[in-house]
Amino acid sequence: MTPPSGGGYGPFRRRRWALALSAGLLWLCSGSTVEAAGIRGRIAGYEHLRNPAWVAAKAPERHGYSFREPVTTVPAGLRKLFPSISKEICLVALATEVKGAPKPVSVRVSGGRTTPVTLVVTPGTEIRFRNADPFEHRLYGVGFSTFPPSATGKGATRRWTPQEPGRYEIRDELSPSLVMWVIAEPTAAATAFPTTDGRFSLTVDEPGQYSVQAYFAGEPVGRPMPVVVERRDVDISGRPLVLATKPPVEDNNP
Amino acid sequence: MIASRFWFGLLGLALSGATLVLYLAISMHDRLGVRMVSEGLSADSRVVSWYLKNSAREGAAQLIRFAANDVVARSLATASRANDASEIDSGTRRQLKAALTKIAGEIPKSEGFDAVFAVAQSGEVVAHIGFEQASNLPDFELGGYPVVADALHGYVRDDTLLFDRLYRVVARPVEFEIGQLPAGAIVGARLVDDQFAAEVSERTGAAVAFFANGRREATGVPGGFSRAGLDQIVTDLPTLEQDANYKEKGRSDVHDFADGLSIVYARLPGEAWQLGAGYAVARQAPRLQTMLGVLKQADTKDKEAVNRLLLVALALGTTAIGLLISFWEYTSPLNSFRRQVKALSGGGASHLSVEKLRGPFRQLALDVNLALDRAPRAAGGDDAPISVGFEQMFGDAAPSSSMSAFGVPGSGAPPPSVNDAYAPPTSALGATASQANAPVSPGTPPRRGQRSAVQPALDMAPHGYAAPPAMPAAHVPEMASPPAMPGSDFGYSPAPAELRAMETFTSPGARDGAALNGTDVVDPEWTQVYHDFVRIKQDCGEAVEGFTFERFSHTLRKNRDTLMQQHGVHHVQFSAYVKQGRAALKAKPVRE
Numbered sequence: 049m050t051p052p053s054g055g056g057y058g059p060f061r062r063r064r065w066a067l068a069l070s071a072g073l074l075w076l077c078s079g080s081t082v083e084a085a086g087i088r089g090r091i092a093g094y095e096h097l098r099n100p101a102w103v104a105a106k107a108p109e110r111h112g113y114s115f116r117e118p119v120t121t122v123p124a125g126l127r128k129l130f131p132s133i134s135k136e137i138c139l140v141a142l143a144t145e146v147k148g149a150p151k152p153v154s155v156r157v158s159g160g161r162t163t164p165v166t167l168v169v170t171p172g173t174e175i176r177f178r179n180a181d182p183f184e185h186r187l188y189g190v191g192f193s194t195f196p197p198s199a200t201g202k203g204a205t206r207r208w209t210p211q212e213p214g215r216y217e218i219r220d221e222l223s224p225s226l227v228m229w230v231i232a233e234p235t236a237a238a239t240a241f242p243t244t245d246g247r248f249s250l251t252v253d254e255p256g257q258y259s260v261q262a263y264f265a266g267e268p269v270g271r272p273m274p275v276v277v278e279r280r281d282v283d284i285s286g287r288p289l290v291l292a293t294k295p296p297v298e299d300n301n302p
Numbered sequence: 303m304i305a306s307r308f309w310f311g312l313l314g315l316a317l318s319g320a321t322l323v324l325y326l327a328i329s330m331h332d333r334l335g336v337r338m339v340s341e342g343l344s345a346d347s348r349v350v351s352w353y354l355k356n357s358a359r360e361g362a363a364q365l366i367r368f369a370a371n372d373v374v375a376r377s378l379a380t381a382s383r384a385n386d387a388s389e390i391d392s393g394t395r396r397q398l399k400a401a402l403t404k405i406a407g408e409i410p411k412s413e414g415f416d417a418v419f420a421v422a423q424s425g426e427v428v429a430h431i432g433f434e435q436a437s438n439l440p441d442f443e444l445g446g447y448p449v450v451a452d453a454l455h456g457y458v459r460d461d462t463l464l465f466d467r468l469y470r471v472v473a474r475p476v477e478f479e480i481g482q483l484p485a486g487a488i489v490g491a492r493l494v495d496d497q498f499a500a501e502v503s504e505r506t507g508a509a510v511a512f513f514a515n516g517r518r519e520a521t522g523v524p525g526g527f528s529r530a531g532l533d534q535i536v537t538d539l540p541t542l543e544q545d546a547n548y549k550e551k552g553r554s555d556v557h558d559f560a561d562g563l564s565i566v567y568a569r570l571p572g573e574a575w576q577l578g579a580g581y582a583v584a585r586q587a588p589r590l591q592t593m594l595g596v597l598k599q600a601d602t603k604d605k606e607a608v609n610r611l612l613l614v615a616l617a618l619g620t621t622a623i624g625l626l627i628s629f630w631e632y633t634s635p636l637n638s639f640r641r642q643v644k645a646l647s648g649g650g651a652s653h654l655s656v657e658k659l660r661g662p663f664r665q666l667a668l669d670v671n672l673a674l675d676r677a678p679r680a681a682g683g684d685d686a687p688i689s690v691g692f693e694q695m696f697g698d699a700a701p702s703s704s705m706s707a708f709g710v711p712g713s714g715a716p717p718p719s720v721n722d723a724y725a726p727p728t729s730a731l732g733a734t735a736s737q738a739n740a741p742v743s744p745g746t747p748p749r750r751g752q753r754s755a756v757q758p759a760l761d762m763a764p765h766g767y768a769a770p771p772a773m774p775a776a777h778v779p780e781m782a783s784p785p786a787m788p789g790s791d792f793g794y795s796p797a798p799a800e801l802r803a804m805e806t807f808t809s810p811g812a813r814d815g816a817a818l819n820g821t822d823v824v825d826p827e828w829t830q831v832y833h834d835f836v837r838i839k840q841d842c843g844e845a846v847e848g849f850t851f852e853r854f855s856h857t858l859r860k861n862r863d864t865l866m867q868q869h870g871v872h873h874v875q876f877s878a879y880v881k882q883g884r885a886a887l888k889a890k891p892v893r894e
Contacts, residue, residue: 105448105573111552112448113459114355114571119475119484122456126483129455132424132445134385158439159425161446180442182435183466222464224576225448243385244424 085277087141087250089284091242091262093270094137095130096292100265101161101225102129128295131264133242135161137291140168141250141258142272143237152207155228156180157187157200162218162228166263168239171213171232177206186221197221215266229266247285252277262289305627313620328590336564339587340556343566346508346583347553351568353506354470358460361472361490364409365458368488369476373401374420378486379478382423387441390428398429406431412501415490417469420476421450422486433491435466444489447573449473453487462572464579468494468514471572496520511535512570514579527586531563535582542567542578552580562587631661639663646670824855825862828876831887835878838885858887865891 105112106129118127131137147170156163158180169175179185179200187206189195195218200206210216210232220226237258242248252258254277261272270291275282368374377398381390402418409415417432425445427436436442444450449461453473460472469491475484492498494512499522502510509523511532516539521532538557545567548554552569559565564587569580590596638659645651653674654667832854839846862874871891878887 099451101446102448102451106452111569111571111575112573113461114351114358116452116457116459119456119458119477121477121480122475122484123481127456129451134424135445156441158441159427159443159446160448160450161425163443180439181465182433182439182442222577223446224573225446 084251084253085255085279086281087238087252087258087260087275087277087284088281089139089248089250089260089273090288091133091137091139091246091248091270091291092288093290093292094133094246094264095128096295097131097137097264097269098129098296099131099136101227105225131165133246134244135163135241136165136264137242137269138164138166138168138231138263139240139242139248139250139289140233140236140261140263141238141252141275142233142235142261143252144235144257146170146234147237152176154178157185157220157226160223160225162226164241165227166229166231166266168231168233168236168263169210170234170236171211172209173232174207174209175230177208179204179206184222185226187218187226188221190217190219192216217266229263231263231266246288255279260284260289262291264291306624306631309624309627313624324593324596328593328596332587332589332591335588336558339564339585343556343564343583343585344553346506346510346585347566347568349506350502350508350510350581350583353502354571355460357492358470358472360413361415361470361492362458362460362474364413364415365472365474365488365490367405367409368402368418368420368490369474371401371405373397374405374488375476375478375485377401378420378422378428378476381426381428382485384422384424387424387426387443390422390426395429399431402429402431416493417491419444419489419491420486421445421454421473421489423454423483425450425454428486447471449572450487450489453489454484456484460572462494462570462574462579463491464514464574464577468512468519468570468574468579470494470498494520496522498522509584510581511584512579512581513539514574514577516540516578519579523584527584531559531561531586532565532582532584534559534563535565535567538565539567562589635660635663639666642667643670824859828855828858831858831876831878835885835887838878838880842880842884844885861889865889869893 104110106116118124150170150173152174153167153169154176155167155178157177162177167175177187177200179202182202184202185200186197187195187200188197189208194211195208195216198206210230213232213234216230216232218228218230237254238250238252240248240250250260256277258275258277259272260275261268262270270289273284273287273289275284377394380394381398384390398420402420406414406418415432417430419430419433420428421444422428425443427442427444430436430442445454447461447463449459449463449471450473452459453475456475458472458474460470463469463471471489471491473487473489476486476488478485499510499512499520501522502508503522503524507524509527509532511521512519513535516536518533518536521529523529523532538559541557542548542554545554548567548569552575554567557565557567563584565582565584567580567582569575569578574580588599590599639654642651642654642658646654653671656664656667656671659667829851832851835854836846836849839849858876862876865874866872869891871893873892875890875892876887877890878885880886
């Protein structure tokens, strides 16, 4: 944007200096925004993960079906109940210090699950459950009393804030397959959800040292990856986060 | 009489036995009915389960039409490339919905779906038909349900989902490229409503009701079955919490209701299993309860199974036996009696032949003969034959309080009652000593039909005259009653000697001869007794014409001698008295 120097433009030269000064002041005042940087990366090995709700549902003793048969034109290697990673895997950048509560997070409730399924937030973050189904849901917390069963009608929103660090499991009385995990992590600086091909992008507000961790089904999966963020984006795609290296035992029983 | 009574008793026993058998049969029928209903309900429940499974398989087969459609597969492949539902362009959605509508229209209605969903690999619903409640929800998805997730991962299966209502769902993958992950899934849903329940009922023959969330969702019953009965499941559903079989195996025990309705509950497969949704099959136990129930519930086949020939034969046989007994006991004696009466009225006979009659007619004949004998004497004819009964001979012999009195023949008094006439001879001629000595209450008539000793004598008399066999005098003491204590009841029974005196009266010649017998000793008291007796007869309105003292004294003498000989006394005291409005005599042996 800076025009080339030199040339006799008289009053235009002074005006240019004024614009440059204003731009410099604006940059100084909004220093934090300018310091925000992205962490780009990708995940691997997610095909070895298995959605626990689906795996449980296929068990014959659960009486979840009267018949369940594989379609042989689909390769056997693909007939695995791996998760929909864009909804079920949560990537979080963990800072070295406790972070303040960010903006409220919206969770969509629809189709027998929540989106996202696993969510990592800092304690005190308000979570807004929005019912996107044309019928009622009755979400409740398993093992804790701050989120009792309550009906959420079509299009309605229910709010809940985890105040203490920990792992919270949320279910629906009207939809047994629906299960969600909320991890209240004080050091969570940023969260992101991968695309269908496993790529993700985390945005941290401040430069510093972070640890990128993937969460699945309420638990951390794979090893955390340390990342040092300076004043520009960091791309760690070359070293993907490996979530799992081998298929689970459940695959013996398709 | 005896045979007919025995026959009536036999019929009563047979009727009682038949009632017993009927009650047992009703009880056994009802018990077997309940057991059969239990077994039938278990079978119904399984049949419905099989039907649901088979129906789901047929639905999965119908879904191939969608999955194999190129537009559907291409559209889903396009939609699955989007990272978010908002990125799916509306043109793809419209195209996909049109394809779904077209294919759904080609499926026979009985095998079709109420709603069809095309789901992208991410779980988003790209297009759907028949589920209008989600029309304005662009981010509506189904990917979290295990049935859809399975389809997106290469499986075909069914499920029962509880949205706003209960749905039977089947899903299968949609493949765009062979050897790749499915482009999406196609999901077909049947709403579990009354129409669905009616189809289930029609195909299985079971009365079925689907329930969820503690309320009845749909009902289907075969013809003749009351739908209202299945409404009772709403109040019964809470009890399933205590049914271990229902909770563990998914099928309850038989639940019996008061009106004979029995129900078995079963859980629906799928997510609905965990939500307590299921179905109930019901049967009405065929209970007879009462004997009329047998007639009410018997159908044409039951009626055809009845051996009518046997029933008719039984009815005719029992009727014939009854008629036979009736003929033998009533009609035949009546006819004999009628014939004799006819002969009597026609002049063919002067008296009825008692020996030819049976039962009550014999008694009637005796009475008639007595009446015939007395009628001419009542008219005043001395020459008329005298039918002498015991009472006529001794007056009131029945009372045991004193010695019998004797009547005087030819008095023209009204005939004594049959009972009075028969009782004394019973003890006099044919009865055993104990019978002869048995005290008889005053005025107590002897049992009707009791065959007395004098009766044969009367029977043998060709004209009804009493003609008792002459008995040797030596037999008299054996047959006589023991003497009574002075002043007490004598317990007197007439002796053959007395009957011989009666014999004297039956022959006019002998009667006259006896009256003229100068050697007879007349007790001076007898004149007074005679006057008393005549006076009493007149007071009682009885005729006294021809009743002479000679005849009176002759009779008294005969009886006095007999009594003296029997009791070893030297004097017998007679007295006249009134008995039942008639004059009678009483004799009392005096020992001193």
